[in-house]
């Protein structure tokens with residue numbers, strides 16, 4: 001295995017501010033399915049700039065999830081490379097790759113993946129605990145997040161006592177509590193009705209704008225993708241077309257605000273739909 005060329009230590013990934021935060025070059029993933037080989041992602045190159053909201057849209061089987069797993073360092077490319085914040089995944093050991101993920105990327109999944117025996121609060125707290133940070137959970141920041149996501153008052157409930165939309169918003173809080181620079185969301189509205197979907201999409205957009213994150217969302221739903229500033233269309237493992245989202249910035253005009261420091265006030269969540 002290649003060894004890191006640049007210093008990489010816990011919590012100290014050295015970013016290159018001028019470079020894209022996500023860079024994929026000639027990414028290819030081939031699965032062996034019995035005696036057959038399936039090329040799920042074929043020579044994909046893309047660059048995502050800091051603060052962008054990018055959606056990757058395409059029909060089932062077009063390679064979206066595989067690309068998501070490659071970009072999140074959850075699976076290894078057959079060919080090509082992924083560079084996150086200036087760090088090439090391939091240059092890292094397994095442990096270093098895990099640490100990079102924990103520190104730089106927040107994941108949101110279609111099925112929420114909340115721990116059923118813990119309360120919403122417990123789910124958020126455990127994400128902080130496993131991130132390996134030494135400092136205590138910033139309760140003021142948690143409070144801001146819960147306001148932003150309209151989940152105040154639901155924190156003592158277990159997932160089974162929450163609606164799908166609420167569960168997904170708790171899952172987003174769990175992803176954001178470590179202040180990741182990148183949020184990767186895989187079909188975040190796939191299990192939700194239209195009203196809950198809209199709320200979750202607006203939460204993702206809002207956290208992108210107000211917390212200064214870079215957001216990359218995978219979806220099979222072309223309508224949901226319209227909220228992104230840039231939409232990449234996938235077909236047969238390739239990005240075949242790019243467009244600007246027609247609803248990009250409609251809900252929340254760009255504030256240009258940087259990531260607030262601990263305790264910093266966020267604007268009131270008055271444009272967020274009521275809890276669904």
Ligand code: ADP
Nearest residue numbers: 031032033038040059060061062063064065066
């Ligand atoms: P999407 O997320 O757009 O539905 P996927 O990335 O899941 O697409 O799948 C792309 C292609 O790769 C499909 O043909 C799928 O059957 C195939 N594929 C996905 N995962 C595997 C796997 N673990 N083994 C074999 N083939 C796979």
